[in-house]
Amino acid sequence: MDDIAKELITAADSSDFRSYPKEEALCDSCLGRLFGRVGTGFTNAERGKAIRESLDVQREGPCSLCSGLMDEIPKFARLVESALSEFEFDTFLIGSRTDQDIVEKEETLWSDFRLERAEPIKAEINRETGKIVEASTGKDVDFERPNIMAILDTRFDFVQLQVNPLFTHGRYKKLKRGIPQTRWPCRECLGKGCERCNNTGKMYETSVEEIVAAPFIERTGGIGVSFHGMGREDVDALMLGDGRPFVLEVKEPKRRTVDFRAIEEEVNASGLVSVDGLRPSDRREMVQMKEARLDKTYSLRVTFQEPVEKENLNEVVRSFKGTEVAQRTPTRVLHRRADLLRRRKILEMDVTPLGSNTAEIVLTAEAGTYVKELVSGDRGRTTPSLSGLLGVPAAVDELDVIRIHESE
Numbered sequence: 001m002d003d004i005a006k007e008l009i010t011a012a013d014s015s016d017f018r019s020y021p022k023e024e025a026l027c028d029s030c031l032g033r034l035f036g037r038v039g040t041g042f043t044n045a046e047r048g049k050a051i052r053e054s055l056d057v058q059r060e061g062p063c064s065l066c067s068g069l070m071d072e073i074p075k076f077a078r079l080v081e082s083a084l085s086e087f088e089f090d091t092f093l094i095g096s097r098t099d100q101d102i103v104e105k106e107e108t109l110w111s112d113f114r115l116e117r118a119e120p121i122k123a124e125i126n127r128e129t130g131k132i133v134e135a136s137t138g139k140d141v142d143f144e145r146p147n148i149m150a151i152l153d154t155r156f157d158f159v160q161l162q163v164n165p166l167f168t169h170g171r172y173k174k175l176k177r178g179i180p181q182t183r184w185p186c187r188e189c190l191g192k193g194c195e196r197c198n199n200t201g202k203m204y205e206t207s208v209e210e211i212v213a214a215p216f217i218e219r220t221g222g223i224g225v226s227f228h229g230m231g232r233e234d235v236d237a238l239m240l241g242d243g244r245p246f247v248l249e250v251k252e253p254k255r256r257t258v259d260f261r262a263i264e265e266e267v268n269a270s271g272l273v274s275v276d277g278l279r280p281s282d283r284r285e286m287v288q289m290k291e292a293r294l295d296k297t298y299s300l301r302v303t304f305q306e307p308v309e310k311e312n313l314n315e316v317v318r319s320f321k322g323t324e325v326a327q328r329t330p331t332r333v334l335h336r337r338a339d340l341l342r343r344r345k346i347l348e349m350d351v352t353p354l355g356s357n358t359a360e361i362v363l364t365a366e367a368g369t370y371v372k373e374l375v376s377g378d379r380g381r382t383t384p385s386l387s388g389l390l391g392v393p394a395a396v397d398e399l400d401v402i403r404i405h406e407s408e
């Protein structure tokens, strides 16, 4: 303590603090905080005690800087604890709002007395409150990515919580057609409910998102979700193979520990969608996943309007391998997307004729290829196309995603 006292007095003497009016009382915390960046391992109250006599600063009476606010820290800690009590968390961080008066008063002191190693009052409130809450809850302060941020308003004894989302990574398969990946609001009423949507507010009865989210909402007490898929398949396409990676974001969860196995079982019991490999994730992985552009392998059932010769079909299909196709935005999505031209590469393409009018095609293409249009040609908007090269109208009856190529 003697060493720190000497260091503090040296710091005071290199400022104008000796001329601080003796009758203006300062509490230990406020006095110490004016030299809060001198030495480490001490509280500001300890700093204040160590130098009070040497600097001859009045302790009696209300503190002229904080008016007693610093004595209320144990009460603030109790407010934070009570706000946090509803939530499960491992890490937290405290922020605060205080009287602007106090902040201005303290900044005036710094400049009037040339105090260059002072600490702002909010920093001390946050840290000292945090220490008490750490001790009482056994949880840790995390400055980078806390589960919960508690904003303490010392003017109104009010705590506002920012509860960070819970992220879970997994893979899903879609086993029935006619299910969109995410909840699709009714186009007519935009979700309010109308005749067209039978008052559901939705275009489709359910979605992969809703089926996966339900057990999460139930178990975490969250208020909503965002479903982030690594791309998406068409509503009428199945998602098979190893499934499609996704990250589910649950907003404002009350509980963060969930039984992934039980959730998988519950989703899989739907018979519409199945999930596996559920594990904790984070925002970074979610962002990376959304940006990933991965090749995909599809299996298609194709019908030709006229019989096609096997040899001819084989030859045309083979010619696609390694070619780039030019695709203008498909007619079927023009109402919601800009009319653009994109070029995508077809990496693999194989055909198995099933009759003179039908065939199964398995193809691997770059992310973002419009597969249905690659077959139909979309009235010349996609070139080359299977239909164009054969000279016979062709259409996709069934489309399944059978593999997403995650590492290339």
Ligand SMILES: [Zn+2]
Pocket (backbone or CB within 6 Å): 026, 027, 028, 029, 030, 031, 063, 064, 065, 066, 067, 068, 069, 070
């Ligand atoms: Zn004070």
Ligand SMILES: [Zn+2]
Pocket (backbone or CB within 6 Å): 186, 187, 188, 189, 190, 191, 192, 193, 194, 195, 196, 197, 198, 199, 200, 201, 202
């Ligand atoms: Zn509607």
